[in-house]
Amino acid sequence: MAKTPHMEYLDFDVLAGIDNMQLLAKVVVEGFLLGLHRSPYRGFSVEFAEYRQYSPGDEIKHIDWKVFGKTDRYYIKQFEEETNLACYILLDASASMGFKSSETGLTKLQYGCCLTACLSYFMMRQRDATGLMVFDNQVRSVLPPRLRQTHMKHILAELEGCRPGGETDLAGPLHHLAEGLKRRGLIILISDLLDEPEKVLSALQHFRFQGHDIIVFHLMDNAELTFPYDTMTSSPTSRTGRRRSCRRRESARPT
Amino acid sequence: MKELRGFLSRYEKGCADVKADYKLFDTAQPLELALSEYLFRRSRLN
Numbered sequence: 001m002a003k004t005p006h007m008e009y010l011d012f013d014v015l016a017g018i019d020n021m022q023l024l025a026k027v028v029v030e031g032f033l034l035g036l037h038r039s040p041y042r043g044f045s046v047e048f049a050e051y052r053q054y055s056p057g058d059e060i061k062h063i064d065w066k067v068f069g070k071t072d073r074y075y076i077k078q079f080e081e082e083t084n085l086a087c088y089i090l091l092d093a094s095a096s097m098g099f100k101s102s103e104t105g106l107t108k109l110q111y112g113c114c115l116t117a118c119l120s121y122f123m124m125r126q127r128d129a130t131g132l133m134v135f136d137n138q139v140r141s142v143l144p145p146r147l148r149q150t151h152m153k154h155i156l157a158e159l160e161g162c163r164p165g166g167e168t169d170l171a172g173p174l175h176h177l178a179e180g181l182k183r184r185g186l187i188i189l190i191s192d193l194l195d196e197p198e199k200v201l202s203a204l205q206h207f208r209f210q211g212h213d214i215i216v217f218h219l220m221d222n223a224e225l226t227f228p229y230d231t232m233t234s235s236p237t238s239r240t241g242r243r244r245s246c247r248r249r250e251s252a253r254p255t
Numbered sequence: 256m257k258e259l260r261g262f263l264s265r266y267e268k269g270c271a272d273v274k275a276d277y278k279l280f281d282t283a284q285p286l287e288l289a290l291s292e293y294l295f296r297r298s299r300l301n
Contacts, residue, residue, distance in 0.1 A: 017287035017288075018291050024298070102283075200266075218280065
């Protein structure tokens with residue numbers, strides 16, 4: 001069956017596999033609708049939080065009259081608030097993400113695009129607003145978190161137009177985004193992380209300092225993990241374009 | 256290989272230090288398996 005426009009990366013087998021699962025924030029987050037995640041504010045879920053002494057201005061209907069009967073004081077019963085969250089998916093589209101070791105396999109960027117599309121659909125299905133930032137050594141495009149049906153189409157269209165290119169510089173775009181975020185949410189970084197770990201971790205620390213929950217999906221090609229090279233060869237590095245020598249096994253022919 | 260292992264463990268340990276979840280994906284592995292395994296592990300830890 002032919003896929004409808006902009007559906008190239010939305011894999012329904014993946015969605016079926018994670019259909020009955022949830023992705024909950026580990027930290028309290030600040031959303032704007034009722035959702036699945038813990039909020040720092042008090043609201044009206046079923047989870048009791050605490051009693052607070054009545055003060056003028058509070059609604060009389062919220063007074064707990066049983067406590068008043070026992071203590072002769074007015075108390076308001078408060079409940080935990082459960083909220084949705086803003087999820088930011090940060091997709092690295094630098095040149096190194098265009099690498100694949102087999103003719104039939106996916107490049108790291110294609111794999112990352114599938115992951116982004118499926119996660120976006122999954123998060124929006126659990127009523128979490130999802131946004132996308134594509135970057136290489138600078139920010140290429142930003143789609144702010146939204147919860148509308150049409151937003152999914154915008155994300156898929158953005159992914160379809162995504163091509164690998166540019167040097168890897170994770171820290172700059174990450175710091176840039178961290179400075180612009182006002183509400184605590186979920187940050188999902190999808191990258192091959194071919195950058196200095198100290199700089200990347202410092203950028204992640206920036207998000208953490210602001211109270212965000214962070215997930216890092218580190219994408220590596222199988223040849224990068226097993227390194228099946230045993231004769232000398234040289235090839236341009238996908239990160240900088242400069243030539244580098246390495247050992248290559250005859251059976252392995254990276255594209 | 257030793258350098259690669261060092262590179263991966265630096266990220267894994269660094270992410271743990273900043274309390275970030277870290278998941279390594281091999282692009283040869285089917286996405287549905289890798290993602291469902293991660294979501295299952297995270298839901299158990301929650």
